[in-house]
Structures are given as structure tokens and as C-alpha cells.
Amino acid sequence: MCFLFPMLVLTAEKNKFKSMSVLSRSFYTRTDVVRIARELLGKYLVTQLNGRLTCGIICETEAYAGVSDRASHAFGGRRTHRTEIMYSTGGTAYIYLCYGMYSLFNIVTNQKDIPHAVLIRGIKPTEGLETIRQRADIKEIKKDIGIGPGKVSKILGIHYTQTGHDLTQKPMNKIEFGIWLEDRGMNIDPNKILSGPRIGVQYAGKDAMLPYRFQISL
DNA sequence: CATAGGATCGCCT
């Protein structure tokens, strides 16, 4: 037992380190975008902009399964100036403008040239609440402040001009711009995950009914 | 070049 004890401590330390880690390339380059969309629930989405750190727990996602998914911008292998970023390696940000005024934040997944992506539809803010309140242009923070893909970007300072950003790199200092994700060891009970059809994709025919939307209540 | 429409939101009724 006295030989085993230090090993247990080491294992605990190792797990602790792992539980605070920035999500790495290998998390994003896996092939199952629907699984990744589920696993992103409970992860922390962090931005640093103009020296301000803001952060929230991801609580709603949608998977977009590339060339075979009629709801995806990359359906049929379409490549345009806008969608080109979707063909990057997993762990790249795909951010585009919706309805002329909302930047929508997506995470590219899978290997290069396979245009899968996960749309982040909701977060629960945890850090930088005063900055978030200012960006939202409201007097007091309410519970639904981070619910809705347009709101996620607005409160975190994410803008469509940042599309293509590498999500696996933290900024090198307190000033540099960055968007990244962290696993802080939050455990999500699979039974608590709600799933259903994606929002706003009625044009996608039968694919509009796929249960690719996932959410948890926090 | 012109134009229709969009992976939305907040305010109004």
C-alpha cells in the first residue's frame, strides 16, 4: 500500500491537469461530428479580445454533417469564398454573417477537406460578466443572456471577420486575440441531454428532421 | 451588375 499511494497521487495530479486542458486538435479531427456536438456540451468557450477575457459553458449545439447534409453550407461539396474555411482541418473557426447582422460561430471538425461543423447555439456565461453585460447592451444579466447563436457571438466579442481562427491555440499574452475551448472536467449525464431537430433549416427536406440539435439545462 | 433570401433577435401586439 505504501508503494501504491504515491502512484494514486500522481494519477490524481495527471487527471487534474488533463481536466483543465485546452481542447486539442485530436478532439476536433475525429470523424463523428454528431458525437463531437454532444461532447461539446459542458465544455468552456473562452475568448480574449482587447485584453478582456470572457467565458461560458456550452449548453446548446447543432451538428452539420458536410456534403451529404442538405442543411449544411457545404452540401454537395459546394465551395465558395464563405464556405472554403469549412474544408480546413478540425479545430478551425467557421464564422459567418446571418440575416445581415449576426455572426454565427461554428467549429470545423473532421480532417482537412471534410467540411463538417458544429454550430454553438448557447452558453452559460461564467467569466467576464461585466464585459458580457456591456456587449449585450443591457442593464442586468438575465438567465437567457447566452441562449441563441447570435447572442453567443455578441457577448463573447466573436465577429465573422475572425473566421478561420485556430481554436487550439491560447493567446501568448494578455493582449493578443484568441478563441479557444477548455475541458474543465465537467461531467454531463447523457440522460440529461435533450436532442431534436435543428432550428431554421426547414429548407433541408428530410435532413431538417435529423436529431442533430443537443442541449442541457444549466 | 442586380436581386432575393438567410443556421436570428428583440420588440410589438
Added chain:
DNA sequence: GGCGATCCTATGT
């Protein structure tokens, strides 16, 4: 639940 805001994107001439 209905609607306007607001402008880029994709497509067609």
C-alpha cells in the same frame, strides 16, 4: 406569434 432590422452571400443576367 408576427414583423422589421440590416447587409452579406449566392446566383443569375
